[in-house]
Amino acid sequence: MTSGNLGLALGQTNTDRPKGSVKQGSRYAQNYSLARRRDGSAGMTAGLTFNGINKSFGGAHVLRQVSLDVASGEFLSLLGPSGCGKSTLLRIIAGLERQDAGTVAIGGRRVDDLRPKQRDIAMVFQSYALYPHMSVADNIALPLRMRRLSGMQRLPLVGGLLPGSRTTQAGIAKEVTRTARALGIESLLARKPGQLSGGQRQRVAVGRAMVRNPAIFLMDEPLSNLDAKLRVQMRAEIKELHRRLGVTFIYVTHDQTEAMTMSDRVAVMAEGEILQVDAPQVIYADPANRKVAEFVGSPKINMLPARFGADLTHAAGTTFDVRARELAGTAGTLGIRPEALHLAEAPGTGIFTGRVRLLEHMGSDLFVHLDLPHDGEGGTLIARLLAERAPQIAFGQTLHLGVRTGRILVFAADGRRVQPDPAPAAVLRSYA
Numbered sequence: 001m002t003s004g005n006l007g008l009a010l011g012q013t014n015t016d017r018p019k020g021s022v023k024q025g026s027r028y029a030q031n032y033s034l035a036r037r038r039d040g041s042a043g044m045t046a047g048l049t050f051n052g053i054n055k056s057f058g059g060a061h062v063l064r065q066v067s068l069d070v071a072s073g074e075f076l077s078l079l080g081p082s083g084c085g086k087s088t089l090l091r092i093i094a095g096l097e098r099q100d101a102g103t104v105a106i107g108g109r110r111v112d113d114l115r116p117k118q119r120d121i122a123m124v125f126q127s128y129a130l131y132p133h134m135s136v137a138d139n140i141a142l143p144l145r146m147r148r149l150s151g152m153q154r155l156p157l158v159g160g161l162l163p164g165s166r167t168t169q170a171g172i173a174k175e176v177t178r179t180a181r182a183l184g185i186e187s188l189l190a191r192k193p194g195q196l197s198g199g200q201r202q203r204v205a206v207g208r209a210m211v212r213n214p215a216i217f218l219m220d221e222p223l224s225n226l227d228a229k230l231r232v233q234m235r236a237e238i239k240e241l242h243r244r245l246g247v248t249f250i251y252v253t254h255d256q257t258e259a260m261t262m263s264d265r266v267a268v269m270a271e272g273e274i275l276q277v278d279a280p281q282v283i284y285a286d287p288a289n290r291k292v293a294e295f296v297g298s299p300k301i302n303m304l305p306a307r308f309g310a311d312l313t314h315a316a317g318t319t320f321d322v323r324a325r326e327l328a329g330t331a332g333t334l335g336i337r338p339e340a341l342h343l344a345e346a347p348g349t350g351i352f353t354g355r356v357r358l359l360e361h362m363g364s365d366l367f368v369h370l371d372l373p374h375d376g377e378g379g380t381l382i383a384r385l386l387a388e389r390a391p392q393i394a395f396g397q398t399l400h401l402g403v404r405t406g407r408i409l410v411f412a413a414d415g416r417r418v419q420p421d422p423a424p425a426a427v428l429r430s431y432a
């Protein structure tokens with residue numbers, strides 16, 4: 001089987017989607033917009049709003065006051081550690097679970113009292129949830145049969161004899177074939193799910209969601225059962241599918257790479273709350289708090305205990321030209337991304353000095369783990385250096401690493417991100 005390229009096979013471009021609006025933060029004027037559907041017809045894609053969602057299971061409060069606007073046609077990921085409430089939120093959107101408080105609106109219409117199948121959404125589950133005794137063709141056809149055939153018409157032998165049934169069945173078969181072709185699984189239509197690889201099953205699950213022609217796709221960790229190589233490939237295919245269909249995607253994952261590479265915006269969740277919703281590059285470079293900064297980025301951001309003075313900040317046994325008036329006299333944290341560190345010639349102010357504990361060669365990059373001296377309160381610093389610029393580093397040697405002041409992130413004791421004050425004019429002049 002060829003994997004196919006979803007985009008090329010689908011063959012439709014979506015020119016009507018208001019692309020510009022998707023990129024511009026969280027305020028969207030339109031909740032419904034025209035989008036050219038897979039079959040070329042003009043269909044609707046819906047925006048989604050949830051407001052003040054709360055949910056408890058027994059004594060456990062798993063969603064707390066969760067609110068979010070998702071634009072029509074947007075690809076939004078819910079990213080967070082295991083158990084933070086991602087699937088529960090998705091199931092509430094789908095109508096499979098009922099929230100204790102709060103509202104869900106699809107296309108500006110409240111859907112809290114609508115059943116799942118009335119909500120114009122399709123969900124792809126982590127487990128794919130395929131029927132093992134049915135062929136691939138029957139699995140994909142199922143939503144169409146449920147929608148287009150009556151109970152009597154669905155009966156195995158008698159059904160085919162009832163008026164209208166043959167024509168409808170033929171239409172369904174045609175649609176199944178076209179969807180399977182788009183997904184590169186046409187040659188598998190007669191097989192049972194048990195005779196497929198994980199990636200092929202995943203495509204069948206996507207196909208079954210596609211034939212429903214939903215206004216919103218919900219996907220709950222659809223790639224987690226796949227091996228690393230296939231995950232990378234399917235990531236690109238799902239992204240392309242979104243681009244071609246032009247409908248809203250809500251994608252649940254605990255894998256930051258998936259969220260960062262596929263999404264227009266990422267909502268970072270922890271312990272039942274949304275911590276930040278922004279474009280991937282903003283989440284990375286401009287995190288709202290410590291938890292977001294620590295969840296996103298690999299290797300992890302370096303977090304150094306710090307004491308803020310009126311003019312300078314003390315951390316790891318040295319001083320930095322960083323000040324935040326509101327934090328003066330308090331303790332907090334400096335966050336430094338591994339790639340913000342660079343080799344320095346000699347020890348000095350704002351320079352980390354330590355001993356190389358571990359070297360990880362990653363091809364183009366070299367990860368250097370540096371043990372910081374105990375009198376500066378110890379700890380480890382991880383630097384990501386370009387391998388070609390750092391050929392001589394050896395295990396056990398003493399190394400000096402510098403960081404540009406502008407790349408240092410400042411966090412208050414409660415984890416809140418704080419913008420440092422600009423350098424005084426005299427300091428800026430000395431750099432000119």
Ligand SMILES: Nc1ncnc2c1ncn2[C@@H]1O[C@H](COP(=O)(O)OP(=O)(O)OP(=O)(O)O)[C@@H](O)[C@H]1O
Nearest residue numbers: 057058062080081082083084085086087088089254
């Ligand atoms: N039906 C249920 N009854 C009781 N507790 C539940 C139920 N469903 C979920 N939970 C609990 O709610 C919390 C959130 O679960 P949820 O499945 O939403 O997490 P998640 O973010 O999707 O995690 P994962 O990444 O592991 O899938 C967990 O502590 C879970 O044990």
Ligand SMILES: [Mg+2]
Nearest residue numbers: 086087088220
């Ligand atoms: Mg889950």
